[in-house]
Amino acid sequence: RLPAPAATSALPVTPAYISGDDGHVVLTSVLRRSTAASVFADVLGRALFQDLRQEGGYSYSAEADYSPRDAESATLTAYADALPQKQDAVVGGFVDTLARLRAGRIEQTELDSVRGKLLKVYDAPDLGAAVLPSYALSLLLGHRILTPDQHRAELNAVTTQDLHEVARQAWDTALLQVPGRAVDWAGLTLAPQFSTAAVTGTRHRSLENEDVTLVIGAQGVSLLTPRGPVTVSYDACAAMTARPDGARTLTGLDGFSVTVEPTLYKGVTPDRIAALDAAVPGEAIVRMPAREPDHIPQPRKRPPAARAAGAGGSVRGWTAALWLVGLLAAAWGVLCGVVTADESALADPEWDAVTGLWIMELPLLLATWKLFAARRRRTRS
Incomplete structure (x- = not known):
């Protein structure tokens, strides 16, 4: 048995938001692990589905999930999709639903409906087999194990005030991914998009975008883009995955990541990869299996006429x-x-x-x- 890593955050301020792909709104938050938090995830999922699908008609899929992370914390994930022309409405509705729950406007009927569904699980004839995986996970993580009767009692003890407290906690640690738009108006802060500095070293121009340059230096690696640099220092590298074909992905303790693909940058020779490997602490290197040849990325080529x-x-x-x-x-x-x-x-x-x-x-x-x-x-x- 190995203890799970403590929950940490690379965000300087929360709640925060980042820009993501069109058609998707995603929220993640780290909560204290509790029965009330697991009930809240179902309440949130139902509220999003009702507000965005049934009433607004903005989303096809809207749901939420509660996943144990370690003995003391769990991850809440909420998601809604959207057509391109309805993305603003989905973002607004998503934030409004969270605001309603955070303000404590949670109907008793919402709680009762979710609680009834969860209690039915304990009437199943094969209950022992059904809960075995969760018991094993709790045992490995060092979390308390409840008997079915104890779990029923905790579910029956959850109140709308408990859900209100969980909603506030979820918002306080939230990271919201929105499709390319600002949501400062909702009280969220834009998460850092770029590093404050770039390293010096050998420069390798992207074979796909002449405005992008990879720098492999003695202190770290940087990806220089028109909007700003992304840098991972070797002494602050949380992990670096290494492929036999030379690909390396470095992830920093601040959450920034730089991928070095020799096939996508000019002049990234085996010597440069070897220098990179020697600079990253050995305990941070994660060896990965070989990729199939057709899985190794190649520069995208424009048609001759277009060029x-x-x-x-x-x-x-x-x-x-x-x-x-x-x-x-x-x-x-x-x-x-x-x-x-x-x-x-x-x-x-x-x-x-x-x-x-x-x-x-x-x-x-x-x-x-x-x-x-x-x-x-x-x-x-």
Whole structure:
């Protein structure tokens, strides 16, 4: 028997939210393990189904689950799906249902309906076999084991006030995943999306997205994206999975994760993977089995026509910009030449004004040169 790891959180503030895939709203929360908490999960699932499916017609599936985590805590998970055009309504309804339960507006009939369903389990003739897995889990985790009569008594003792307390606890530790929209209005804080810093080291450009770069350094690994970096330091690496094909996934104690796929980044050689392996503490490395060849990711390839069209459009854009800035630089240069000639013919020329005009010409010349160089690179690629 091994003790389960203590429940921890990488979130600096809760309740919090993150952006996820379209069509899905998910809530997770760590609760104190109790009969009241298990009853609350069923009450929440029924409330979501009634509000989002039966009354609102926004979701097809809406449910909640209570899963023991260790001797003292359990994980509450709630889920609802949504069509793209109804996602805002689902998010709003999901939050409203939670707010109602958190405010204590729980009907006695809701509790009685769930309690009646749970009590029926203890009337089954094969009850001993049915509860054996949960007894074994409780025994391994060091949780108290209740007899059927004790469990019935605890179920009968649950009140709506108990459910109110669980609802408040669930919200206090909640992480809500929503489909790409902000929910600050509901009192949730956006969970950290990026790391505060990136490491230095060898840079490996993504073969799928030229705006993304993987960095393998002496202190850790970073994934550089247009929106910000994601970094995992070796000394704060909770675990690194290792595949025989060279793939590595590092997960930090702060919850951030970086996956190193040699097939998806330029220049990730076996030497770089070996350096990474040597830097991660040995106790954090988790060896994984080999993958089937068709399960090893490969860079997505655009059709040749699409690449040609994209390249052509890119070159045309750079050409247009080059002509625009180049003509402006030429026109301003002619003006500078005329003014210089006119002032030279005067007995008391205003050289300060002439100098100012030529200074304004310099940025135009520099921009023209940079646009020319960029267009040439695009044409060659």
